[in-house]
Amino acid sequence: MAKPKVLLIEDERSLIDILTYNLEKEGFEVTSASDGQDGLRRAQAMTPDLVILDLMLPVIDGLEVCRQLRSDPKLPNCRILMLTARAEEVDEIVGFNMGADDYVAKPFKVKPLIHRIKALLRRSQAGEQSRDVIVTRGIEIDRINHTARLNGEELHLTPTEFRLLWTLARSPGRPFGRNELMDRCRGEDANALERTIDVHVRSLRQKLGALADIVETVRGVGYRFRAENSEVIAE
DSSP, X not given: XXXXXXXXXXXXXXXXXXHHHHHHHTTOEXXXXXXXXXXXXXXXXXXOSEEEEESSOSSSOHHHHHHHHHTOTTOTTOEEEXXXXXXXXXXXXXXXXXTOSEEEESSOOHHHHHHHHHHHHXXXXXXXXXXXXXXXXXXXXXXXXXXXXXXXXXXXXXXXHHHHHHHHHTSTTOOEEHHHHHHHHHTTOTTSOTTHHHHHHHHHHHHHGGGGGGEEEETTTEEEEOOSSOEEEEO
C-alpha cells in the first residue's frame, strides 16, 4: 500500500526536522518546502494527500498558498492543516475562509498533531468513495447526471448554482468563504467579483423555496449548508 504523501510548507528548520522525523516514523512520505512559492511548485509535482502549511511564510504567505491550493483542479482531495503562531479568532476565521480543513496554533504537541493529521486523511479517504449522489431533507443532487431534485421535482439550476449546491451539501456544517466558493464554482473566471457569489446564493435560495434557509449565512465568512442527518449514496 502506498504511503500517504504529506507536504510540509514551513520556514523553521528545526520544526521541519521534528515533524519530518515523527511523520516518517508513522509511515508517511514527507516532502518539505521552506517558502510559499516552492511549496506550490512541490504540490503541483507530488499531488500530496495533505499539506501542513505555516501561515507566516516568505515569498508567498500561507493564506495565498492555501487559496491557490484550493483552486487547483489537480488537488481536489488535498487536505490542508494550517499552522500559525497567531491564535486569535480572526486568524482562524480567515484560515477557514481560504479553505483550510484544520487549524493548529503554535506551540503544539507533536502526538496530538499527528492524530489530527490521521483524522483528516481518514475523512479524505471517505470522501473519495464515489460520492456521486447526495440525498438530504428531500433534496437529491446527482453529480454525474448534473441534476438536482427537490421532493422529486427537478430544480432548474444554472451550472454555477448546481456547483454551489453540490459544494455546500457535500460538507454540511462547514463554512465556506466567498473566495473559496468562487474558485470552486466559477472555475477559471478568476476576475469575477467576490460579491457575485451572493447573487448566486440568493437565486439558489429562491429555487429551494421552503428549504431556502438550508443555505445559511456565516457572518464575516460566507455560507454553509445546514448540517442535519445528511446521507451520501455511494455509486
